[in-house]
Amino acid sequence: MKRLILVLLLLAGIRVQAQQQKDTGVVYMFCYFKGNSVDGLHLAYSEDAYHWTALNDDSTMLRPEVAKDKLMRDPCIIRGGDGKFHMVWTVSWKDKGIGYASSEDLVHWSKQEYIPVMEHEAGAQNAWAPELVYDEATKQYVIYWATTIPGRFPATDSLGDNNHRIYYTTTKDFATFSKAAILYDKGFNIIDATILRNGKKYVMFLKDETKTPPQKNLHVATSKKLLSGWSAPSPSITGKYWAEGPTAIFANNSWIVYFDKYRDHKYGAVTSIDLKNWTDISDKVSFPKGTRHGTVFTITRAEFNRLANLLY
Numbered sequence: 001m002k003r004l005i006l007v008l009l010l011l012a013g014i015r016v017q018a019q020q021q022k023d024t025g026v027v028y029m030f031c032y033f034k035g036n037s038v039d040g041l042h043l044a045y046s047e048d049a050y051h052w053t054a055l056n057d058d059s060t061m062l063r064p065e066v067a068k069d070k071l072m073r074d075p076c077i078i079r080g081g082d083g084k085f086h087m088v089w090t091v092s093w094k095d096k097g098i099g100y101a102s103s104e105d106l107v108h109w110s111k112q113e114y115i116p117v118m119e120h121e122a123g124a125q126n127a128w129a130p131e132l133v134y135d136e137a138t139k140q141y142v143i144y145w146a147t148t149i150p151g152r153f154p155a156t157d158s159l160g161d162n163n164h165r166i167y168y169t170t171t172k173d174f175a176t177f178s179k180a181a182i183l184y185d186k187g188f189n190i191i192d193a194t195i196l197r198n199g200k201k202y203v204m205f206l207k208d209e210t211k212t213p214p215q216k217n218l219h220v221a222t223s224k225k226l227l228s229g230w231s232a233p234s235p236s237i238t239g240k241y242w243a244e245g246p247t248a249i250f251a252n253n254s255w256i257v258y259f260d261k262y263r264d265h266k267y268g269a270v271t272s273i274d275l276k277n278w279t280d281i282s283d284k285v286s287f288p289k290g291t292r293h294g295t296v297f298t299i300t301r302a303e304f305n306r307l308a309n310l311l312y
Contacts, residue, residue, distance in 0.1 A: 027304040028052075028251065029077075029106075030258075030287070031087070032294025037073040040064050041087075043106065044288055045304065049251040049296075050281075054288040056311050061107065066099050066114040067091035074245065076131040076194075076295045077106075081139060086174070088115075088130040088143060096121070098130040098145060100174060105303075107310045115143070117169055117180050123149045125162070129192045129245070131295065135170075135226055142226060144168040144183050146191040156189055160211035164191045168227065184221070184230050192245050194295065195226070202226055203275060205246040205257055206233065216242035218259060220275055237270055237278040245293030258285065260293045267291055 028046040040063040044052040055061070064072035073090035080086045084102045087109075091099045096118040103109045118124040130145035146164040150157065157163050166184040169177045184190060184204065192207040202223050208215035219233035238259065245260040254273045261268045261282070268282035299307070 025301045026298045027301060028249065029297050029299055029304075030247075030291075030294050031075045031077045031297070032287075032291045033073050033075060033089075034058075034290040034292055037071045037090075037292075038064065040072045041075055041089075042288070042291075042294075044291070049249065049256055050285050052285075052287045052291075055307070058288050062101070062109050064089075064091065064099065065112045067095050067097065069093065069095070072099065074129040074192075074293045077297050078132055078134060079297065079299075080141065081134050081136070086132060086141065088132050090128050090130065092126075094126055096124050096127055096147075098127050098143070102174075105310060106299075106307055113174070115174075115177065117143070117145065117177070118147050118167070120179065121147070121149055123151065125150070128164070129293070131194050133195050133197075133226070138170075140170045140172045141174070142168055142170050142195075143177075144193060144195070146193070147180075153185070153187075155187065156210075158212070160189045160209055162191075162209065163189050164209055166190055166193045166206070183227065186221075186230075186232055188215075192293075194247050196248055196250075198222070198250075198275075200224070203248075204230060205237075205248050207244050207246065208233065208236075214242075216244070218243050218246050218257065218270075222275075234276070237272075238268070239280060241268070243268065247295040249296045249298070256281075258294075258296060260291075262292075 028049045030044040040060040043055045046052045064070045069092040075089040077087045086102050089099045097116040100113045101109045125148045128146045132143045148162040167180045168183040171177045189209040191209045195204045204221040217236040218238045221231045223230040242263045243259040248257045256271050258269045267287040269285045270278045272278045
C-alpha cells in the first residue's frame with residue numbers, strides 16, 4: 001500500500017511538473033485586420049516570431065461598433081499597468097476620434113468607446129493608425145496617431161494626398177485625456193509610428209508618407225524621453241517597395257520589424273541587432289493570407305493555453 005501511495009504521488013508530481021513546463025515561456029501574438037476591416041479584429045500566434053498561424057479559424061474576434069463607418073483598422077494591443085490588454089484602432093477614414101476597448105483574456109472585451117482625440121481641431125481631417133504605450137514612470141498611457149490639418153504645415157501640403165504629423169494624448173484611466181499635442185514633426189509627412197522601450201531609451205519606427213518625390217518607406221528615430229527629444233529619422237530601413245504599418249519586437253536576440261507591403265498584398269520584415277544595419281527577411285516570415293496593418297505583442301504560455309481553451 002505504501003508503495004502504491006508513493007507511485008501515485010510520484011505520478012501526480014510528474015503531471016504537475018509537466019503542466020508547469022507547458023505554462024512557462026511566452027507566445028508571440030499578432031493582431032490585425034483583413035479586407036476593409038468591417039468584420040473586425042483578427043489574431044494570430046507564433047512560436048518563433050517568424051511563422052504566424054491564425055486563431056479562431058481566422059474569423060473575427062471582435063466586431064466594430066463605434067463611429068459612423070464602424071471600422072476596425074490598424075488595431076494595436078498592449079498589456080497595461082493593470083495587467084489587462086488595452087486596444088486602440090482606426091474607426092473611420094474621416095472621423096476625428098479613435099476606438100478603444102480592454103480585455104482580460106483577448107476574447108471577452110469591454111464596451112467599445114469612441115475617444116474624440118482631435119474633435120477640438122476644426123480643420124482636422126482624420127485620426128489614423130493609433131497606438132499606445134504604457135509609461136511606467138508616470139503610470140499613464142500615451143496614445144499617439146497621425147492626423148492631417150490642412151494649412152498647419154504649409155511647406156509640405158503639396159507633397160502628398162495628406163500631410164500628417166504624429167500627435168499624442170495621455171490618460172491614466174481612459175476616461176479623461178490630456179489635450180492632443182505634437183509628438184513627432186521633422187518637416188515631412190509621417191504616419192504609422194510605433195514606439196518601444198529600448199533599455200533607458202525609446203525607439204520609434206515610422207513611415208515617411210511623402211508622395212512627391214515618392215518615399216513610402218520606414219525609418220527609425222530614438223529619444224531619451226517618451227514625449228520629447230526625438231531624433232531625426234534614420235535612412236530608410238526598407239527596400240524600394242512601398243511599406244506601411246511597422247510593428248516591432250525584440251526576439252531571438254535581434255529586432256524584428258514587420259510591415260505591410262500593401263502594394264504587393266503581403267507582409268515583409270527586416271531585422272537588426274543594433275538598430276542601424278538592417279537585413280530583409282521577408283522571405284523567411286509567413287502570415288495568414290490577407291493580413292493587414294497589425295501589431296505584435298506577447299502573452300504568457302499560460303495565457304495562451306487559456307485563450308486556446310476559450311476558442312476551442
